[in-house]
Amino acid sequence: MTSPSLTHDFQDDIDEIARSTLVPNLLETVTLVTGMGFAAVARVTDSRWVTCRTVDKINFGLTPGDELDVETTLCHEVRMANAEIVIDDVQNDPQYCTHHTPEIYNIQSYISIPIYKLDGSFFGTLCAIDPAPRKLKDDQVLGMFRLFAKMIGDSLETAERLQESETAVEKERELAEIQQQFIAILAHDLRNPVNALEAGLRLLGRRQLDARSESIVSLMQASINRMGNLIENLLDHARERQDGGIIIERNADEPLEPVIQQIVSEIRAVSPEHMIECKIDLPQNVNCDRERIAQMLSNLLGNAVTHGAKGRTIQVNARSEDGQFKLSVRNEGDMIPPEHVGNLFLPFQQGNSSNKRSGLGLGLHIASGIAEAHGGRLSVRSDPDSTEFTFTMPQP
Numbered sequence: 001m002t003s004p005s006l007t008h009d010f011q012d013d014i015d016e017i018a019r020s021t022l023v024p025n026l027l028e029t030v031t032l033v034t035g036m037g038f039a040a041v042a043r044v045t046d047s048r049w050v051t052c053r054t055v056d057k058i059n060f061g062l063t064p065g066d067e068l069d070v071e072t073t074l075c076h077e078v079r080m081a082n083a084e085i086v087i088d089d090v091q092n093d094p095q096y097c098t099h100h101t102p103e104i105y106n107i108q109s110y111i112s113i114p115i116y117k118l119d120g121s122f123f124g125t126l127c128a129i130d131p132a133p134r135k136l137k138d139d140q141v142l143g144m145f146r147l148f149a150k151m152i153g154d155s156l157e158t159a160e161r162l163q164e165s166e167t168a169v170e171k172e173r174e175l176a177e178i179q180q181q182f183i184a185i186l187a188h189d190l191r192n193p194v195n196a197l198e199a200g201l202r203l204l205g206r207r208q209l210d211a212r213s214e215s216i217v218s219l220m221q222a223s224i225n226r227m228g229n230l231i232e233n234l235l236d237h238a239r240e241r242q243d244g245g246i247i248i249e250r251n252a253d254e255p256l257e258p259v260i261q262q263i264v265s266e267i268r269a270v271s272p273e274h275m276i277e278c279k280i281d282l283p284q285n286v287n288c289d290r291e292r293i294a295q296m297l298s299n300l301l302g303n304a305v306t307h308g309a310k311g312r313t314i315q316v317n318a319r320s321e322d323g324q325f326k327l328s329v330r331n332e333g334d335m336i337p338p339e340h341v342g343n344l345f346l347p348f349q350q351g352n353s354s355n356k357r358s359g360l361g362l363g364l365h366i367a368s369g370i371a372e373a374h375g376g377r378l379s380v381r382s383d384p385d386s387t388e389f390t391f392t393m394p395q396p
Helices: 011-019 022-034 075-081 100-105 139-205 211-243 257-270 290-307 363-373
Strands: 038-044 049-056 085-087 109-116 122-130 275-281 313-321 324-332 377-382 386-394
Touching (some): 011 038, 011 049, 022 038, 022 122, 022 139, 038 075, 075 109, 075 122, 122 139, 211 257, 211 290, 211 363, 257 290, 257 313, 290 313, 290 324, 363 386
Parallel strands (some): 275 313
Antiparallel strands (some): 038 049, 038 122, 085 109, 324 386
16 A cells, blocks of 8 residues: 655546545445444556545545556456446355455455446446455345445546636636726727817817818717717726626706707717608706716717618607606617527627627627616517617606
8 A cells, every 4th residue: 555645647637536525424324334343435447456445344544536456456457448346245255265365455345336437438437345244246236336336437527527617718718807907998099099189179179261171070970979979888898797787876956957958969060861750758857977868878879870760760759757857869770689688788798690790799788787887777678660678767
């Protein structure tokens, strides 16, 4: 017998068996049913016999990690022959009465059942020994051992797959963190050149320009606005992943209507091919984060412009009724396929796979996050005639 090193080269196998709550119960059952004093799960190769788990009631002396010379064990023959070995009484067994293994270890009864993983590979054996003869060549006893060996082999495969899944999940988590860091850094660094371009456009806007130059400046301003909105969505997504949600600052000190009108005016300016109708009925100030509501409306209108039918009216409706604030954006156009509705508010998803002009697919995700941060809900209704997104939030 040899002692295990501090770091055993079969440590993964030993640890896998050690993590199992099944194995010790099976080994204990083996000793109780058969009366045998020692039972073990062993890892067996062509050159090694290593203890993985034992129940020892006869002080045989093996603990996990201990080894026997594989040539001195019958488990070696089990591995080579792919067959079980069962001995009731060594002295009266014509095949094993003169075998060296019973003599070396002073045993009279022995059983060893091969353990196979689900892929058919040989792992080792479920074995038991005793210095006294035991009745083992019994159909029920053999059935129990075979069942236990199969359960152990199946559990090894399950544990291995679970470990692989956990490792894969951990790698995905690390990759996601790196991606989020990259997105946050990219979005943050893009702010400076975008701000510089916006400042330059403001300077140009103060000068007397001909009609063509004004048109070019207007198109550039529209692109800058879209870039700014995309950057803010990226930053919000990164903050949401880091902080667990979008932060809002509510107050009802100022009216919300001018904010809504401003966003509608901006979208009208950059999308003149769309007619936008706006109806607002807010007799009282809305207790909300006005900047976040503006961001939500901008994203919803941007989505309507992207996916709505050209030349058809987009309707914006903001109202307070029945103790709730409601903000809706409705556009005519193709129906959102029902199978896509469930993914609409997920990041980096697009509701209409036939239209790839919707950027990164963060707009609706951020809008939904803003709704949840307000204690409200963003819902969608889509039919062959139109699509309508509605934000509903309870008001005190």
